[in-house]
Amino acid sequence: MAEGTEVEDRVDLDDDNYMEEMDDDVEEQIEDGIEGGGDENVEEEYEDPKAGGSGEDQLLEVDESHIANEPLKDEENPTASIDEDEKEKHAQLLALPPHGSEIFIGGLPREALEEDLRDLCEPIGEVLEVRLMKNRDSGESKGYAFISFKTKEIAQKAIEELHSKEFKGRTIRCSLSESKHRLFIGNVPKSWTDDEFRKIIEEIGPGAENIELIKDPQNPSRNRGFAFVEYYNNACADYGRQKMSSSNFKLDGNTPTVSWADPKSTSDHSAAAQVKALYVKNIPENTTTEQLKELFQRHGEVTKVVMPPAKSGQSKRDFGFIHFAERSSALKAVKDTEKHEIDGTFLTPRLSEILNEGQDYARWG
Missing domain, CATH: 3.30.70.330 (RRM (RNA recognition motif) domain)
Structure with a gap:
């Protein structure tokens, strides 16, 4: 199927809110603790009811000696709790389907339900999620949906079997979903090496599969001040994007420019395309x-x-x-x-x- 055809199909379906819907889906995927700091329940103060009176200084001295020789318990070490929360969030993001495992189905009859789409797709392979796009005001179907499968291979098989298939009196169109999973990062310190940049990216969040720091052709020891990072899935990419877009986040003092990058399959995926x-x-x-x-x-x-x-x-x-x-x-x-x-x-x-x-x-x- 030609790429241009897919774009025209989506325009015909009145999907100008498509990316807005996609953003909502990402928020739903990473809410309930995936996106937040996760440290609001950490106890920052500890009161010892036995401390006090004339022996308080002596008690504190003994406790300090004890702490110096034994590691703090988790409840007395807020940093340890935060690290565990971060690990859990990262695991949740990586547990979501990989990029390429979601398909787009257009041309659906307005009366089609999510249950109908699940029945249509489950014979092909394991379905993780069905999202039928609806008008926010009227609740009516917009005539297209997104289906997430367990693997990319099943998604590709579904495209081959479902495209141009007759469904409830309509000929449906099927293609790979265009969910974004690649970031453009500007204002990177030009003196940074690949290893320095990679270390920062991997500390921010999970799923960075391809990190491309663009080199200066005139000076191979320096970069051109921008990079592209391709993630395991949209949720991992959006998590990294939000982390790097924080006003407190810096790259050696530089405030980075972070935005969704054009797909790598385009003819020019360099900085000029941005x-x-x-x-x-x-x-x-x-x-x-x-x-x-x-x-x-x-x-x-x-x-x-x-x-x-x-x-x-x-x-x-x-x-x-x-x-x-x-x-x-x-x-x-x-x-x-x-x-x-x-x-x-x-x-x-x-x-x-x-x-x-x-x-x-x-x-x-």
């Missing part, structure tokens, strides 16, 4: 950021406009950066048919190499 910004030249001297935003937002939502300050002793720079919410907007803006003019001057936009907020804009001068 760029959503434009580098714009020939900007007239008195142009404001508001003017640039108004000019370019016809292509899509503009999230940020950056005009680097001039160097000492120089006039204002004639270039800037336009950040879009979607890559498709940036691609549209650089088409040959698109013209951008301010006060009779034509601007020259092209795709930028800016991949994160912490990158040095001045180097473009």
Whole structure:
């Protein structure tokens, strides 16, 4: 089945809420302790009812000597409890089906129930979950569903058997689910080695199967400041994404940019495939950021406009950066048919190499 056909099928099914539904599913999978810190029940204080009076100092001295020679019990060692909680969460994430074991079924009749889909799929192999997508307001079926099997092999077999099959008077369409399991990580310290980066990723959470720190072709001893991490399944990837998106998380002082990466099967899975910004030249001297935003937002939502300050002793720079919410907007803006003019001057936009907020804009001068 062609990939383009699958995309068209999903558009026909009115599945604009597809990724929103997927996010909800991930939240359901990792709730009840998978996502939280897990230490709210740890006792931080311990009171000894026997301590006190004139002999308190002597009692404390004896206890310290005892502690120095024997390990703390679990209930007296909060760190040990936290570690156990983390191990349990990781085990729960890894117990979920691997990426590639979930299929998409479209073209379903509106009256089809989850029980009907389970009956349809169980003869093929063990079914772990059936999710029939429904309208949140009306509760009516959207005409498509996701089926999780125990293995990737069973899922592939189901696609072969179910695609174009007649089901309750309708011809259904079946393909591999596009659940995301690959992250793009920007603003990585360029001096880091593969081993240093791998150590951090593996400490964050489980399931990192392929860690790709992109090397600088001009200087093999350094990286280009970004990486891709492919996980065992969507739940593991989302767990890592949320951990690294925390305001307290740093990479040797750098705040990383963490987002879902395009599938590795695309023709260009390098950093260029993640760029959503434009580098714009020939900007007239008195142009404001508001003017640039108004000019370019016809292509899509503009999230940020950056005009680097001039160097000492120089006039204002004639270039800037336009950040879009979607890559498709940036691609549209650089088409040959698109013209951008301010006060009779034509601007020259092209795709930028800016991949994160912490990158040095001045180097473009």
